[in-house]
Every structure is written in C-alpha cells, then in structure tokens.
Amino acid sequence: MDNASQSPAGLETSEPALRCQILIIGGGAGGISVAASLKRRRPELDIALVEPSERHFYQPGWTLVGAGVMSSAATERQEAGLIPKGVRWLKTAASAFLPETNRVRLADGRVVVYDYLVACPGLKLDWAKIEGLTQTLGRNGVCSNYSFETAPYTHECVKTFSGGTAVFTQPPMPIKCAGAPQKALYLTADYLRRHNRLAGANLEFCLAGDVLFGVPFFVPPLQKKVDEYGIKLNFKHNLIAVDGASKKATFAVVDKDGKSTEKTIAFDMLHVVPPQAPIDAVRDSALVNAAGWIDVDPGTLRHTRFANIFGIGDALGTTNAKTAAAVRMQVPVVTANLLALLEGKSLPKTYDGYGACPLTVAYGKIVLAEFLYGGKVAPSFPFDPRVPSRFAWFLKTTIMPLLYWHQMLNGYELDIGHHEKQFLA
Structure with missing residues (x-):
C-alpha cells in the first residue's frame, strides 16, 4: 500500500491509501446500477463504491409525491440493502479527483488508488x-x-x-x-x-x-x-x-x-x-469541460483525456437530458466498454443520447417524451407520443418504480427498444 509520504501534494493523510481495480463515485441510480451490472458479468472484479448517504431515493417519484399519488416512503430505501454483494462500500464523499495519478481523495482523509474510475457523482x-x-x-x-x-x-x-x-x-x-x-x-x-x-x-x-420544452416536437x-x-x-x-x-x-x-x-x-x-451545478469536487478537478461538467465522449462515455475513466448520469457534460431514463441506457454502454477495455479490446457500445420525460399533463394522462441527441424523437411504443396517454401514466406510476428497484439496480438491462421515428406535423 502507498503511504501518505508517497502521495501527491495536497493529499497528506495519516491513513494509508486504499486500492481497488474499479472505483465508482456515487451510489445513486448510476453507481448502484453499474456496480451491479459489472458484478453480474464479472463477479471476481474488485470494486469499491464511494457514497456518503445511508438513504437511496427514487427521485422520479417525487413528482407523484407532490401530487398526492405516491407516498414519500415508497421512494426511499436503505443504501446498504442496494449495494451489490462483493462491492466495498466506502461511506464517505469524494473530496478531490486526481486523475493524473489515478487517485481520489475522500472526505474522511483517505486516498483511493484505482485502475479504472466510473464517475457518477450526480449534481448539486x-x-x-x-x-x-x-x-x-x-x-x-x-x-x-x-x-x-x-x-x-x-x-x-x-x-x-x-x-x-x-x-x-x-x-x-x-x-x-x-x-x-x-x-x-x-x-x-x-x-x-x-x-x-x-x-x-x-x-x-x-x-x-x-x-x-427543449425538444420542439413536444x-x-x-x-x-x-x-x-x-x-x-x-x-x-x-x-x-x-x-x-x-x-x-x-x-x-x-x-x-x-x-x-x-x-x-x-x-x-x-x-x-x-x-x-456540478458538485465542488468535480468542478475543481481536471475531469471537466469549460462549463464544469465531466468531459466524456458522448458516444462511448469514456473520458476525452483520461482513457481509464468513464462517466454516467447528471454530472456529464453531454447534451442528453439528465434523467433516470438516460442513466438506464448509459449503464450498459459503460459496462460493456469498461469490460472490453479490461480485455484490451475496442469499445463495442455507443450511447445514442436517449432520454425520456413522462410529462404529467393531468392526473391519469402523460405525454411520454422520448428523444435522442439532437432532439430526435425515439418512442418505445407504437403510438403518437404527443397524445396524452393513460398507458404512459400506468408506466410512470406503477411499472417504472418496480423496474427501477428490482431490475435496474440489480444490473439488468432495460432497453424496451426505442427507435427514431418521423411523425407528420
């Protein structure tokens, strides 16, 4: 193990550095899902996850809580029960990213040395x-x-x-x-x-x-x-x-x-x-673009300057919508590309910018906006997404919470099969 005396400037700590093969920053939708996906495919991987909170929230449900449709308790779980078996939970926050030396400093003073980093710390x-x-x-x-x-x-x-x-x-x-x-x-x-x-x-x-709304079609x-x-x-x-x-x-x-x-x-x-805004530790790091968001390739989600780093979720500088639906489609891309990188292969998957926003225009009615990079309309179902739908309300209120807790956070892929489609005006 590295000692404090071997740490770069600004990393002084009395604690010896921790080591892991894959370090995941953030235990929200992206962090838990990618950890589960990686462990499901390669159980032997040495993975550590950094997350200070003991509570995990299904944030898309808060609109329904505010509408009196869902209880707040239904949107909350204990973080400990969601972290995949075999993943080390470091119950603290990241305070500094040092990608030049493959290190992250934690808020409790410890330093983690990684081979690969998946950054999904969310936003502030x-x-x-x-x-x-x-x-x-x-x-x-x-x-x-x-x-x-x-x-x-x-x-x-x-x-x-x-x-x-x-x-x-x-x-x-x-x-x-x-x-x-x-x-x-x-x-x-x-x-x-x-x-x-x-x-x-x-x-x-x-x-x-x-x-x-940012997509003119809707x-x-x-x-x-x-x-x-x-x-x-x-x-x-x-x-x-x-x-x-x-x-x-x-x-x-x-x-x-x-x-x-x-x-x-x-x-x-x-x-x-x-x-x-970006969280302070991200904004103040070498990971970001000019606007302070993590600078990844919009397709592979691999960092543009640090080849052993990938990103997922709200902290990215990509132009997709910052939604759980986007995370759902980003996780399989990062999982496949990271595993390919481990094996010395070319990166096989590309994220198309998919995002979804179930616009609750009334109780029982939703305009289900699904779109790709560039605002291209990409519905998953064979109906005009501009028409308020009771079926989409059922998806939002009943199906998606179940899929989130029992499928997505357990590392299963959930692409229903969206496709770009043209509609008459």
Whole structure:
C-alpha cells in the first residue's frame, strides 16, 4: 500500500491509501446500477463504491409525491440493502479527483488508488443561491418537488390553495429532469380544476429560458395544456430571492435587448426548482469541460483525456437530458466498454443520447417524451407520443418504480427498444 509520504501534494493523510481495480463515485441510480451490472458479468472484479448517504431515493417519484399519488416512503430505501454483494462500500464523499495519478481523495482523509474510475457523482442542488429560500422552504406556501423532505408539502399547498396566485419556477439549464418543473404545474392545475377551484387561480410559470420544452416536437401538446389551464408563461424570468413572510418572489428578467431588471411577483403558493451545478469536487478537478461538467465522449462515455475513466448520469457534460431514463441506457454502454477495455479490446457500445420525460399533463394522462441527441424523437411504443396517454401514466406510476428497484439496480438491462421515428406535423 502507498503511504501518505508517497502521495501527491495536497493529499497528506495519516491513513494509508486504499486500492481497488474499479472505483465508482456515487451510489445513486448510476453507481448502484453499474456496480451491479459489472458484478453480474464479472463477479471476481474488485470494486469499491464511494457514497456518503445511508438513504437511496427514487427521485422520479417525487413528482407523484407532490401530487398526492405516491407516498414519500415508497421512494426511499436503505443504501446498504442496494449495494451489490462483493462491492466495498466506502461511506464517505469524494473530496478531490486526481486523475493524473489515478487517485481520489475522500472526505474522511483517505486516498483511493484505482485502475479504472466510473464517475457518477450526480449534481448539486444549489438552494442557497436563491436569497431567502432556505429560511422559508417548506412553509409560507413555498414548496418543491426536488427533495424528499419537501415534496409532501407541495401536495399540502395544492390541497389548501383556495385562490390567488400560484407561481412555478424553472432555473437556467441544465437541470435534472427538465420537464419536472412543469409537471408540478400541470398536476396542480388539474387538481384545482377537478375541485372547481381553477377559475379563481392565477397560475404563472416563470422560466429562465425562452422555450417551454427543449425538444420542439413536444411543445405543441404542452402549449395546448398551458392554454387549456389558462397558465401565464413568463420567459426569461430567473428566481433570485424569496421573502416567505411577505409572500413575494423576486426574479431577474432579461428583455429582448438583453437588459436585466428585477421584478417582484406576489404569490399565495410558490413551487421552486433550485439552480443546479456540478458538485465542488468535480468542478475543481481536471475531469471537466469549460462549463464544469465531466468531459466524456458522448458516444462511448469514456473520458476525452483520461482513457481509464468513464462517466454516467447528471454530472456529464453531454447534451442528453439528465434523467433516470438516460442513466438506464448509459449503464450498459459503460459496462460493456469498461469490460472490453479490461480485455484490451475496442469499445463495442455507443450511447445514442436517449432520454425520456413522462410529462404529467393531468392526473391519469402523460405525454411520454422520448428523444435522442439532437432532439430526435425515439418512442418505445407504437403510438403518437404527443397524445396524452393513460398507458404512459400506468408506466410512470406503477411499472417504472418496480423496474427501477428490482431490475435496474440489480444490473439488468432495460432497453424496451426505442427507435427514431418521423411523425407528420
């Protein structure tokens, strides 16, 4: 084992370095799935997984928790029960990446030396970047489906909303599940309609960007719902401050000439999506591109500069959607390519940028958006994905959680068979 005296500058530690063949950073959907996939195919592999949390969450379920459709308990498991047999769990976080020397420094002071690295550390939800938000989140009508703790309060806010203004925000891209901000909006609108309260509601959707959805093919059915519910769209509105006691939200608004001004909107309910960014240890490392995301080849998911490193999930600088569906398709690619690399073979698999966003436009109805790099439409099922579907709702609420817990996290491949398809306008 390497001693502290042999460590590079900045890696001083009283603990001897640990060694492993494959080091996985992150124990979320990507980390657990790739560890299970690798162990299923090569049980003898020496794998260590770095993850500080003892709890694992099915984050796609939080939209349903906020809608009162799923319990928060159904989205949570203990991390220990999900880590594959034979994988060493290092229950701490990564504090520094040193890819030039095949090392990662851990938050507890230890150093891990690896032969191969799979980086899937996720991203940072930067709640504190919005002034006043952390002091009022979870009360004063300020809610969010973006955390386990706060999603149930969203439903409480909707149930008790008796009229006035409900504001829903979306920060600058990229964010995880770019459709989630408007899922909360549509479900709220449908709930109010079903309870004869929509007429007295002023619903506003404040987006930092200038389009309703990043894949143009799906904008018309979403715009139809916006019009049906009477929702006001405020483009180029980025939430920068919240005063929960006085129920006021302040936005930085960019006009057509690029000039930014501040605008305050009074609210009775405010659903906030926090700004999102690379985690500090990733951003400050040699792994990243100019924007601070892990720089991998968009096809092979192998790092562009470090040949023994692959990446999965939200931390990547690729242009695919940051969703669990993307992770589901990235894991088999990384598994196959890493095993081929171990055997000195060429990398056999390519990721096509697949992502999916089940847009819950109403209770019981979903526009199932599936797409590839470049916004190419790639449905898995033989129906027009622009049409709100009860079948897609069944997939979202019943089938996908089961597949996540019992298939994906156990290392099984779950490609139903998506294909690029052209549709008439």
